[in-house]
Amino acid sequence: MKSNIKLGTIHGIEIGLHYSWFIIAALIAFSLGEHFRQVNPNWSTNQIWTIALLTAVLFFVSLLLHELSHSLVAQTRGLKVKSITLFALGGVSQIEGDATDAKTEFWVAIAGPIASLVIGFGCLALAAGLGWRRPAEPRTGVTAVLVWLGYINVALAVFNMIPGFPLDGGRVLRSIVWAITKNADRSTRIAARIGQFVAFLFILDGIWQFFSGAGFGGLWIAFIGWFLMDAAKASYAQVEITAAFQGMRVSSLMSRDCITVNRGMSLQEFVDTYLLKTGQRCYAVEDQSLLVGLITPRDVGAIPRELWDKTTVRDAMRPLAKLHIITPDTQVLDALKLMAANDVNQLPVVANGTLQGVVSRSQLMQLLQARSELHLPTTQYPPITAHG
Numbered sequence: 001m002k003s004n005i006k007l008g009t010i011h012g013i014e015i016g017l018h019y020s021w022f023i024i025a026a027l028i029a030f031s032l033g034e035h036f037r038q039v040n041p042n043w044s045t046n047q048i049w050t051i052a053l054l055t056a057v058l059f060f061v062s063l064l065l066h067e068l069s070h071s072l073v074a075q076t077r078g079l080k081v082k083s084i085t086l087f088a089l090g091g092v093s094q095i096e097g098d099a100t101d102a103k104t105e106f107w108v109a110i111a112g113p114i115a116s117l118v119i120g121f122g123c124l125a126l127a128a129g130l131g132w133r134r135p136a137e138p139r140t141g142v143t144a145v146l147v148w149l150g151y152i153n154v155a156l157a158v159f160n161m162i163p164g165f166p167l168d169g170g171r172v173l174r175s176i177v178w179a180i181t182k183n184a185d186r187s188t189r190i191a192a193r194i195g196q197f198v199a200f201l202f203i204l205d206g207i208w209q210f211f212s213g214a215g216f217g218g219l220w221i222a223f224i225g226w227f228l229m230d231a232a233k234a235s236y237a238q239v240e241i242t243a244a245f246q247g248m249r250v251s252s253l254m255s256r257d258c259i260t261v262n263r264g265m266s267l268q269e270f271v272d273t274y275l276l277k278t279g280q281r282c283y284a285v286e287d288q289s290l291l292v293g294l295i296t297p298r299d300v301g302a303i304p305r306e307l308w309d310k311t312t313v314r315d316a317m318r319p320l321a322k323l324h325i326i327t328p329d330t331q332v333l334d335a336l337k338l339m340a341a342n343d344v345n346q347l348p349v350v351a352n353g354t355l356q357g358v359v360s361r362s363q364l365m366q367l368l369q370a371r372s373e374l375h376l377p378t379t380q381y382p383p384i385t386a387h388g
């Protein structure tokens with residue numbers, strides 16, 4: 001997740017906000033205002049909103065401290081941390097590269113919940129020191145803030161320790177399975193499966209509560225479950241992809257039957273003789289047998305139809321300088337990352353200035369599908385080599 005608003009840097013880590021954070025910040029401030037109004041009817045409206053806003057900001061700080069603990073522990077264990085982004089459901093630390101051993105995974109994962117627990121109990125202890133006694137409602141503004149922050153941080157720690165990957169608890173579980181089985185991939189698969197099961201329970205519980213009259217609260221639980229389900233599925237797929245393409249180079253699976261077209265051709269001619277007849281998605285544009293660009297149906301569609309006669313392929317293509325090029329030696333996993341990072345569906349494979357082939361996302365996904373239909377255990381069979 002990319003942050004939309006950058007707040008600054010701590011210890012080399014970029015701190016940012018995603019737009020969705022504002023929705024949740026407003027919701028929290030609003031429900032806090034309601035909460036304080038009910039609990040302390042003698043407070044003025046001004047007082048209530050000032051305290052609600054202050055509490056929302058402090059909640060944001062405690063979330064940040066949770067993420068920072070993950071990140072700082074990761075840094076001391078030799079992992080690079082790029083950024084922390086706060087969004088509607090909490091925070092994400094973007095840690096480059098995965099933990100290479102179970103111990104690192106364990107400490108990085110558990111650091112966040114420990115921080116939340118310490119903050120939570122710290123706030124409650126402070127409130128108690130200021131005269132607040134359970135179960136009475138706090139009477140002063142300061143204790144009201146401390147008590148709310150205390151409970152929410154303890155809740156945050158407990159929620160994050162739910163053993164559903166990719167929640168912190170799921171990562172802790174994964175590291176333990178990893179330490180026992182000594183197999184990182186298998187531990188992710190197991191943790192992701194448990195994560196899907198936990199997410200399913202959340203959705204069921206949310207729907208149940210919704211129909212028992214909990215309304216919005218029930219829907220919220222179901223929504224968190226849906227989010228967890230999605231994340232667990234993505235983690236599982238990531239392991240499958242990594243296992244399937246580990247060590248493979250682009251040259252072994254790129255499609256070589258790439259059609260080349262002349263750059264001087266009009267778009268109308270290109271559409272009539274190639275696009276509508278071959279059904280190919282991607283064409284190489286050449287000039288004296290050197291690759292100068294690529295043209296896809298998307299590029300043609302960007303030009304108004306009445307101009308197709310007067311526009312040449314060269315005018316509509318994406319020139320070489322604007323393309324992300326890979327070589328036949330590029331690792332398939334790196335190619336996939338490049339496609340995801342730049343939001344493109346195919347990459348031209350170039351060597352010595354000439355096009356060798358094209359690798360496309362859909363082609364890789366078809367390979368993956370074929371593998372799963374054959375039920376090949378990904379680690380024991382040699383990788384599929386030739387294609388197209």
Ligand SMILES: [Zn+2]
Pocket residue numbers: 066067070112113160168
């Ligand atoms: Zn965490």
